[in-house]
Amino acid sequence: MKLFGFFKNKENVTFRIAEPDRQWVEDNFRWLIKVFGYPYRESEQILLSENYFPKTFTSDRVSIENIIKDLCSLLQIQEEKISFEVVNDIRDSYGLPYEIEGKPFETEFEIEAGQYKIHIANSLHKHPKRLIYSLVYEFIRIKLTDNKLQYDTGDDTDLFIYLAGIYFGFGVLLSQSLKDTGRIDDGFWETKWNYISEMPNEIMAFALATYSKLIEQDSPKWKDDLQSDLKSQFGKAIKYLADNPSELYDKQELEANELLKLAYDQYLNNDFEEGIANLQKILFLTNDDVMKADVYNNLGYYSIRLKNYEQSLSYFKNSIQIIPDYGYSYDNLGYALIQLGELEEGKEWLDKAMETKNNDFAYTYRNFALYYQAKGEMNKAEDYFKKSFESITDTVDLLEYHYADFLIKNGETEKGLEFLKKAVEKGEPEAIEKMNEIKKN
Structure with missing residues (x-):
């Protein structure tokens, strides 16, 4: 005691x-x-x-x-x-x-x-x-x-x-x-x-x-x-x-933490390039392994949103190297590989994300849906999209956007446009770009 x-x-x-x-x-x-x-x-x-x-x-x-x-x-x-x-x-x-x-x-x-x-x-x-x-x-x-x-x-x-x-x-x-x-x-x-x-x-x-x-x-x-x-x-x-100051107070770590918050605010505003610039600064400030893992994961994720999938891979792998059971990085790595057409390797990382039990199920199910869609197994893709929507505890990036793409490609254009509008309302630049393309045609 x-x-x-x-x-x-x-x-x-x-x-x-x-x-x-x-x-x-x-x-x-x-x-x-x-x-x-x-x-x-x-x-x-x-x-x-x-x-x-x-x-x-x-x-x-x-x-x-x-x-x-x-x-x-x-x-x-x-x-x-x-x-x-x-x-x-x-x-x-x-x-x-x-x-x-x-x-x-x-x-x-x-x-x-x-x-x-x-x-x-x-x-x-x-x-x-x-x-x-x-x-x-x-x-x-x-x-x-x-x-x-x-x-x-x-x-x-x-x-x-x-x-x-x-x-x-x-x-x-x-x-x-x-x-x-x-x-x-x-x-x-x-x-x-x-x-x-x-x-x-x-x-x-x-x-x-x-x-x-x-x-x-x-x-x-x-x-x-x-x-x-x-x-x-x-x-x-x-x-x-x-x-009688404490050794707990580390100015560099405090500054790194503030940059992490700033980068997140920039992400919320879809300013991914500025977010990446601030995240990279953190790597020169922090000695905190948890923060480094978060930073590498976020660098990879912001790169994904810029469609720099190849570049994102090394970031996610660095994150996993620091924290081996970092479920979000496994998930994001799987997503990036699926977008690059490396379907089976991508699925392996999604399976590992599930094994960590530190993942967000809504994101993992969304990514499995994209895997099965790319494989042409549309019924399984539909099932996993449904699981993703049912598992939402917070907003899930690009879920409506990807589901809209799935529906439109399946010939359910009207329903797909409804979901695309929801993605546009969320302010997702990918959805806005897609909607503008459809309106032009």
Whole structure:
């Protein structure tokens, strides 16, 4: 168990933290950065509001289904992977006296064949905020598990989840759940509860301040949503870090991260050449293997969108060399080869993408459809296009465009044009070019 040695001195206006505790926080942040990269400068902490939980706030009654939908969106986890079961226990029996020793069961998940099932105590329906906090906690664990991270280190695992929560943007929410006490009395039956987290305020404040330094925000807006004592500690921790800088802050990595975001914004605007130029700059700045793999994959993908398929191949192979189970690069490599007419080699990479289980099924199915279309097996191509549409969790580039091409070549011109119009509405330059060609003819 990690024993925190923080200094308690209410008379002291300065922030003090024992060196082992500071090292524990920074070592864990360093590990998260190694896996997920630096957070962006504009990163925010997620608040319990309609802006971040739109589905949850659609009803006055808190719905587990809606909370799960919002958390899947916030943490980019496929909804299809998540199910839940509400569990009844003695707390649901009215008029039956009981006392719970130790930490009461609230939520827990189990995993089987890549699917997560969350068990949720029915009594949490009486405490909606606690229900949301508990599900946030489970989803952070699921996010780590989904990325195949061995985070269970024993007694300090719960404390690490708080740090990971801060990194993923849920620090303010989790800080509001460090303490939960109350009572309900209906005139006949009284229920009391008292929950105190193992995470000390001082360590939570230092972790939040460390995160703020990582995104270069000494006075973030969300600090006002911290409870008063934690907000005070946070301010002191920020000053402490200004006087005692951390080795975590690497200007080159921060700059590389900002260029990655800029390149992505350029991609969204179909400015692929400018995106490639900024991605290439990153390779001279970063020593982060995860970022390098992402950059090479994106260089290849942006090249694909410019129809430079041959050039894209080496980028995808560089990405896979860094991260051998990078499913997206396998997928993109397969797509590029199919476009080059190397059908069987392309299919081999698509099969490998499926094996990694780190792929986006909608993209993989789209690419299989293109393989079978090129082979002249139209029924199989149709089946895979259908699977692709059914597997969409977010927008899929060029899906409508390729399906429109498939339909038009199959003689279903009217239906094909409908899908081509959808691709044009998405602003895809390939679709716009194709539509202009059709109008000319």
